[in-house]
Amino acid sequence: MRRFVALLSGLTIPLLLITPATATAERTEPAPAAISWTPCPEVPEMDCGTITVPVDWKHPEGGTFQVGVARRKATDPAARIGVLTLGAGGPGGSGVNLVLTSPRRFSPEVLRRFDIVGLDPRGTNRSHPILCSTDLLTQAPEPLMKSQADFDRMVAYNKRLRDDCRARTGPLFDHVDSLSTAADLDAFRAALGERQLSFWGGSYGTLLGQLYAERYPKRVRAFVLDSTMDHSLGTQAFMDTETWGAQDAFNEFAAWCDRDSRCLQHGQDVKAFWRGLLERADRGELHVPGEPDVPVTAFMIANEALGAFYDPFNWLALSQLLADLDTGQATGDSTLRMSLTSAPKTSAEEVSPNPLQIFCLDYRLPIRDYREFAGHLRRMAKIAPEMRYSPIALVTSVACLGTPGPIPNPQHRLNVRTDTPLLVANSLHDPATVYPWALGATRQLGRSGRLLTYEGWGHIVLGRGACGNQIIESYLLTQTLPAKGARCPAVPPAEVSTLSEPVAPQPGTPGWGFRF
Structure with a gap:
């Protein structure tokens, strides 16, 4: 405590x-x-x-x-x-x-x-x-920015998206x-x-x-x-607590692997295995299992794992997914390949819902520039040596960059x-x-x-x-x-007879959708 x-x-x-x-x-x-x-x-x-x-x-x-x-x-x-x-x-x-x-x-x-x-x-x-251009939503940059140019690109994209959504939704867009x-x-x-x-x-x-x-x-x-x-x-408190939670959930998954022989990484150093996967993804060496032409990033792996942590029923499937990523082969029985698809999930419809504006009007999480963002990343990496960060914290804070102030429901x-x-x-x-x-x-x-x-x-x-x-x-x-x-x-x-709904963050879907 x-x-x-x-x-x-x-x-x-x-x-x-x-x-x-x-x-x-x-x-x-x-x-x-x-x-x-x-x-x-x-x-x-x-x-x-x-x-x-x-x-x-x-x-x-x-x-x-x-x-x-x-x-x-x-x-x-x-x-x-x-x-x-x-x-x-x-x-x-x-x-x-x-x-x-x-x-x-x-x-x-x-x-x-x-x-x-x-x-x-x-x-x-x-x-x-709230309705937005499906095509524009699928163009969302990955939230793990690596330079000031990436930061500027994200702010510009957010403005284009806000303008599009406001035009399609009408006055309610600013009152959700x-x-x-x-x-x-x-x-x-x-x-x-x-x-x-x-x-x-x-x-x-x-x-x-x-x-x-x-x-x-x-x-x-x-x-x-x-x-x-x-x-x-x-901003800092939100990011740090979310990142602490992501690492804590990973630690619990690793502890389960240590004690349960059903985990495919049982008997290994699970944290070392995980860090190795992320490092290989950083070098561009990992791909979607069974699809060698589709690369997988470290952010995608961390994001997929966080989604699995929403329910311990998913631990076995996550173990299988990590094993598949390691070998590059699709086993056919992995149930957690929700977001690691061969292409972004698109819709035949011109517009798609995008409720993230609600969060942007409820939380003001300012980040001035890439230098400040990089400082957040370094601090989160110390809090979460395996997970590195909370994908939710990144998605939400980055997606709201540039939101005009004041917002109607700021934190208090x-x-x-x-x-x-x-x-x-x-x-x-x-x-x-x-x-x-x-x-x-x-x-x-x-x-x-x-x-x-x-x-x-x-x-x-x-x-x-x-x-x-x-x-x-x-x-x-x-x-x-x-x-x-x-x-x-x-x-x-x-x-457990779980009554919770699937609420995992989903990379590859419009707007890098997430759900608390």
Whole structure:
């Protein structure tokens, strides 16, 4: 525990880089919007609809758009507690899809007593998605820049992409921040006729939960932040904590290889084997297994590994992929060759969704020039001698270079004062929403937060064992918090019934897409 606290205390962000939190007054009740429910095309026994909200909540007279919503009614209306809102990760995940798949996420008791509801965050899916030229998205340079010329090229590319996406998307492009989505969620609450919300948000969806609780504390019944964001971090703190998490996840994979004979690198020095692969990739000696004309970079390998770390079920497949990269031969049974394809994944469509703008309006992570970027790389390499860096940290910070300021939802320390404390749940070895973020967010919540630590691996706690499931669902049903310092033991991967969705960063896809 001391090393986590030390890491956080050494990464305090300069206050000049953020907007200070202010005391939050309860917002006025929005006028209820009408929802015309119809059967969902995918699951007709559930309800789908839309609500109309302003493009810009600060200037509601400036135009509106429709937000997609969904509802699964409680199976026992007489025992109904209220609504349980599901917050999607991403950015780019779908709250509507979470509702449609809710029967496999929650116990019959939760489904019996709650209407399960969700919305697609503005700028995504059924809520006026951000659209960009597919061809331009596939031209994205690799985020691992090597010179000032690369840096200038990336800034110029980002501007071209922003201009293209804004032209195709319209005015909403500049108003897809999570703070605006929190206002959409409160409009949805009013339209449902509910006084309070219960909430389960996963990964990037926890930012929506944090912002809602901060703005509307009296409308919070029970909020779960599962695998939480820390919206107080500046550039260095964000990069360093993410990089620490990537290395920690690699260390856990290497330890599994040491103890499990199924790992194809069992009996070897796994870290030396890995470093050798990256060095060969640096020299241009590696290629896609079975495709000798398609080179593989060290960034691609690290990125693929990070995606595998999202779920320990993937460790065996990652071991197979590394063995295939070593020999250059495709075994036919490697299941992790998602992004190492013979060509960038393109679409026959002229436009493709690109929700990364949401992150760029939620996080300001300035990097002045290549010299500063190279300094970040050197520091991250010391934190992560095997992984070198966090691919997520590189993708997000680089993709937002040149974003005009000020952004509408800059980082700040949480100022939440709710009657019922929020439950923060996090895996000890989460490669994306890293454990130090959970410590930081819980510390900021103070009396309005309580941390549940899952001592295992992977991203998203719900679904990783009976202990975590029971604590999360008991809290949602009864508002009963676990004891301070509550921990759930790690569950061997073979015994986990995972409910998390594939959320690996995907090189080769438009915009080097990623998802928390």
